[in-house]
Amino acid sequence: MNNGTGPGAAPDPAPNPGTGTNPDPIATARRVMRAADRAALSTAQRDAAGWPYPSLVLTALDHDASPLLLLSDLADHTANIKMDPRVGLLFDGTAGLDEPLAGSRVSVLGRAERSDDPRHRVRFLARHESASLYAGFGDFAIYRVAVERAHLVAGFGRIRWIPGDDLLFRLPDIETLALREADIVEHMNEDHADAVELYATALLGREGGGWKLTGIDPDGCDLRLGGRTARMDFGRPVFNAESVRKELVDLVRQARRTRGETQA
Numbered sequence: 001m002n003n004g005t006g007p008g009a010a011p012d013p014a015p016n017p018g019t020g021t022n023p024d025p026i027a028t029a030r031r032v033m034r035a036a037d038r039a040a041l042s043t044a045q046r047d048a049a050g051w052p053y054p055s056l057v058l059t060a061l062d063h064d065a066s067p068l069l070l071l072s073d074l075a076d077h078t079a080n081i082k083m084d085p086r087v088g089l090l091f092d093g094t095a096g097l098d099e100p101l102a103g104s105r106v107s108v109l110g111r112a113e114r115s116d117d118p119r120h121r122v123r124f125l126a127r128h129e130s131a132s133l134y135a136g137f138g139d140f141a142i143y144r145v146a147v148e149r150a151h152l153v154a155g156f157g158r159i160r161w162i163p164g165d166d167l168l169f170r171l172p173d174i175e176t177l178a179l180r181e182a183d184i185v186e187h188m189n190e191d192h193a194d195a196v197e198l199y200a201t202a203l204l205g206r207e208g209g210g211w212k213l214t215g216i217d218p219d220g221c222d223l224r225l226g227g228r229t230a231r232m233d234f235g236r237p238v239f240n241a242e243s244v245r246k247e248l249v250d251l252v253r254q255a256r257r258t259r260g261e262t263q264a
Helices: 025-035 076-083 118-127 129-133 171-191 193-203 241-263
Strands: 038-044 052-061 067-072 086-093 104-115 140-153 159-163 212-217 220-225 228-233
Touching: 025 052, 025 086, 025 104, 025 140, 025 159, 025 220, 025 228, 038 076, 052 076, 052 086, 052 118, 067 076, 067 104, 067 118, 118 129, 118 140, 118 212, 171 193, 171 212, 171 241, 193 212, 193 220, 193 228, 193 241
Parallel strands: none
Antiparallel strands: 038 052, 038 086, 052 067, 067 140, 086 104, 104 140, 140 159, 212 220, 220 228
């Protein structure tokens, strides 16, 4: 699986800590979804007898892994959703591979619902800072996709349908982490900027120069440098601040070992 990059930038594949040689397919599906910063959206075209209408949208994921979209009322896909909320989203994790069909991708089926939860807007704009230039316009709103099932293709012969209840985390389990996310992000960026830079350069293989954490969720962290984004996975799901701290400390140790091996 590859980490995504910001809008307008070329995909930049990088290794992901926490993935094994035989990863859990549900965790793999969430990793593909969280790493992507965009997806192909399919809606039923309202004035064409329900024909599938594909479009490109920017995406973020909530703590429970529900996709979040920022959509304009002026867009065809939004008008379609208002008539029929059923949507499909394709998250592509194959960028940069010599054999794209050997890579991972996830097709999500669900229903898009407008959300007025301010936390959803905050998470989306943390992932897509440039969207703040137009997110306040009256015709834009956040939509949350209630996932019914997902289809993971993780290479030749590695195919599985995943029920939505299995793919998503249960909200009560992640409430504590969601409430602490802003504090953790601020603490890491202000007091441990060197660690954040290590994550990006030593673990993810990115060029350095001011990487910042923009989000924490049960599966890992989102990072940004200018218009570029990156994704760092945890070795296991975490649901509270203390578990996050342990994962971040372990990843610093791993990054230092990696940097030492590179310099040797």
